[in-house]
Amino acid sequence: MRVTIKDIAKRAGVSKTTVSFALNDPERISAETRDRVLAIVAEMGYVPDPVARALTTGRHGAIGLLLPQPIHEALANPYLCEIVRGIGETCEERGLALTMLPPVRGALIEAARRAAVDALLTIGVGPGTEVAELLRKRHLPFVAIDGLAADNMVNVGIDDEAAAYELMRHILDLGHERIAILALMPEVCAAPASCFSRVCELRLAGFSRAFAERGRALDAPEIRVVPVEGSLEGGRRATLACLESGDRAAMPTAIVAMADAAALGAYAACRSLGISVPADMSIAGFDDIPQASLLDPPLTTIRQPGSEKGAKAAALALALLAGDAVSHLVLRAELVVRGSTAAPRSGPLQAPPVAPRLQ
Amino acid sequence: MRVTIKDIAKRAGVSKTTVSFALNDPERISAETRDRVLAIVAEMGYVPDPVARALTTGRHGAIGLLLPQPIHEALANPYLCEIVRGIGETCEERGLALTMLPPVRGALIEAARRAAVDALLTIGVGPGTEVAELLRKRHLPFVAIDGLAADNMVNVGIDDEAAAYELMRHILDLGHERIAILALMPEVCAAPASCFSRVCELRLAGFSRAFAERGRALDAPEIRVVPVEGSLEGGRRATLACLESGDRAAMPTAIVAMADAAALGAYAACRSLGISVPADMSIAGFDDIPQASLLDPPLTTIRQPGSEKGAKAAALALALLAGDAVSHLVLRAELVVRGSTAAPRSGPLQAPPVAPRLQ
DNA sequence: CCGGTTAACAAAATCGTTTTACTTCACCGT
DNA sequence: ACGGTGAAGTAAAACGATTTTGTTAACCGG
Structure with missing residues (x-):
């Protein structure tokens, strides 16, 4: 049904290896053979299976975000949205996809098992938790956002x-x-x-x-x-x-x-x-x-800085993946005083004279 | 390095088959053997590789969303956010993850190649485009959101x-x-x-x-x-x-x-x-x-209805995956007249008497 | 005692790639 | 003529599961 590398090889009268080289390492074979193979690839409409490729290369081209809530709830929170956007910036830089992993039937750990990604970010997951433990077992590099700083876990947050x-x-x-x-x-x-x-x-x-x-x-x-x-x-x-x-x-x-x-x-x-x-x-x-x-x-x-949190956390996770030694990040937070806070009224609460206009 | 099913099999003195059954089809083997295997699985911290599993089963447990823009730009648009939230609802129902696939170095088609998902949603991709063609080659079920209705493509949108x-x-x-x-x-x-x-x-x-x-x-x-x-x-x-x-x-x-x-x-x-x-x-x-x-x-x-668009599109894509025959969806849209439109002033534009309060 | 069913497990095929480790052959300088 | 080198391509071994097909032994009715 699907066109595989074997079909191309057979049709071109070459080995699978040669087809693979034609696509991934063009210098390895003669221009003549390469062009012939590539022509057949185009003609038969062959697209390498990303899963099979991921199995051998060990790279998925995606990073994961373990969400504590269902996606529709998470994105209803503008702050989480900002974090995701920040992650998106790093994805853009590195040409990666972003897999959002909500709890599976309520179980976050189940999502952590299934994640087919190069690196993972978690939100609100502390060290010593079941999830952190699992990720370590899987040898999956991960960085916590708004978790807790700890020796065996990299965290990005504020004070x-x-x-x-x-x-x-x-x-x-x-x-x-x-x-x-x-x-x-x-x-x-x-x-x-x-x-x-x-x-x-x-x-x-x-x-x-x-x-x-x-x-x-x-x-x-x-x-x-x-x-x-x-x-x-x-x-x-x-x-x-x-x-x-x-x-x-x-x-x-x-x-x-x-x-x-x-x-x-x-x-x-x-x-x-x-x-x-x-x-x-x-x-x-x-x-x-x-x-x-x-x-x-x-x-x-x-x-x-929600967006920065996401972007930096993703960058750290990728650094971890690359084998670099990385450490926690404590980002700057500050009080912004605006109009919604004031001294309390001295007397008892009473109906306001004018209907308040809010939002 | 990583613990694989083979390690478990060896340690338990059984075949890989038995380990696989213990995890996926417990009825197939005796309670005794199953418990022994499961104990070793827990002890050695074995987690089945999702990629290898996807390769054989053909299921990824994720649906993809092909984005026309980088993630951080896409989510800056509240309307797109709503669509994604809608998709998230369907994901929640079916226990699926959502992979957001932005163009890879500007090439949407590249993202479409790489997508390791069960089904795909596209935004603003019309029939007859290179991307639609590729997805068909990959035999990847997909549904367009805000694309165009056409015979060979399922679309969800409004009039x-x-x-x-x-x-x-x-x-x-x-x-x-x-x-x-x-x-x-x-x-x-x-x-x-x-x-x-x-x-x-x-x-x-x-x-x-x-x-x-x-x-x-x-x-x-x-x-x-x-x-x-x-x-x-x-x-x-x-x-x-x-x-x-x-x-x-x-x-x-x-x-x-x-x-x-x-x-x-x-x-x-x-x-x-x-x-x-x-x-x-x-x-x-x-x-x-x-x-x-x-x-x-x-x-x-x-x-x-952004959220509904997303939810319905995802449901259609999954129906497609299940082999059901599905057709286009035209959702309801309506004019909502609020305060931002009024008859134009007859005279020439002039400075307003009071500084306008906006937003 | 014997063919037939079933339970319990194992061996091997499969999924679709990449990658390693050859083979073959031509060419080159000595 | 001969070992050495490099280019071009291939066969086969991973990768890590699932799934199909076999195998063995026990059990059962007649």
Whole structure:
């Protein structure tokens, strides 16, 4: 059915080797034979099977990205989108394809088994996890994005603790007392011991330090840490739950989200409840997605270079593949103060005089 | 170095067959042997090579998406993002990975050769093109998105001619005389005969019909058709070029973009020039990307179901793979009139009284 | 006791390439 | 005339699985 190299060889009256040379190493054979073979290749419409080729050469021409969520969810998060775009830049440089590997029926490890790629990037996978272990068994070079730095694993990320500290300091400096923290849930619970994802732990530690500095604590009753899906819908639901329950005097005056995507949901929830930002509610995020500066009011957030993360991580993975020694990368992140955070109103929360215009 | 099935077989004192059965068809062998083999598999950390497996089974567990642009450019377009998300939905259902295949050093055909996938989706590839031909040679089932319907190729799209007609009718109904059309350039010029992409031709035909209906023509001097990259930057540049050159009385009063992404650029250009939308300039787009309704003013556009396009196209490709007979799909598109289009001002363009607030 | 079925496993073919390790032959200088 | 060199091409061995076909022995009814 399919035309194989054997068909070409037979038709041209040469060996498979010669056909292979004609295509891959033209200098090895005479111009005459080469042209004849090539003519037959064109005539019969022969295209070498990429799989068979990959089997012998050991090169696939693709790098993989292990996603903690289904593709359609992952790309709904602008920050992840940025990371993927960054990876895409490196792919472009090297002429590679990018295989996105979502969990197979909920199992990330299954995706890691199946990956037919030259190198792999992971998102939010820590060292010592089942997945990391498997990749090592497969001898597949891989680099973690937003995982954790560790000896046996290369990671690309930011100083999450410091960034979180800075963000919370800003909120506390404004005078907020009652604060809701929208914490990231681990999409795929590789380490079921913890309810939170790895970077989330670090950020909580940073928050904690900011509180401690003021003699306060993260587990005080006026601070609520809510695990939330890192999406607009997740943020919206969590915010509504926070604001609808309890009496108004006990309501938070600030919402700190660990992802801008979730902060977007907080905007939506506030709007639907007629709560004005930042007059009645301060909102802060994490990531600085492209929309953040276009919101009304523009979102105060921690800027982290998503695209650069992806690009650098991919480059590191390829360096690993090439056998180079590489080390962790800690990229620069910074607090960007915009209009969504302000000092809390002193009196009790009340209906705003004018319907707020948001987004 | 790597642990192969042979190593397991030797260590367990059985044949490769038995190991393979233990993993893939447990019923075929005795529970005793199976458990012993499986124990050794776990102990030695054996993971079957996906490539070797793909070679024999003929299944890769992935579908491919042939992109007309580098990944980072493609994902910068929210509409393409939606399509990819749709494909992701189908991937999720079937437990498949998604390989994004950008042109290799500018050559889309090269990406089509290399694709190691079960089925392929293409964007903007027409029938009779080199790529379509190659895929047929490879016996690779594929479905085109926004290509052209043809006998020998399955396509998923909308009725571009009708949609464009409707959009332009709306603009003309408002009374616009001088109009700039931002037309899509083919990212990869598969058919160098035409300066425009395939869907672009159809849309121009639709525009043309709307003009003809009023005794006017697309090639009249007051109508400018500008080829433009389908991105914010591309739209911005083209709009600036349109508005900066020529005297004000000859300036267009409406900009019709064939992609919302480009319309976004038109917004930016107008804002930077102090031109108020829609008072001094009407802007219309195509696609209805998620941002469109959040702009200020909200964008008038043609809504087309990007995510559905992707999901359905992927499902069709898999049906093709399964040997089912499938046919084209024409999805529903509709005009969504929002605030960015209005009747043109009668007098000459002048500085707006209030600085416009955009986005 | 014997042909026939079945369970359990093994041997070998297959998938479609690349690559290594020859063979053959012409040519060249001495 | 003769060993050496290089060019041109081939046969066969990987690559690492799956799958088809065999083989062996046990078991079973008659």
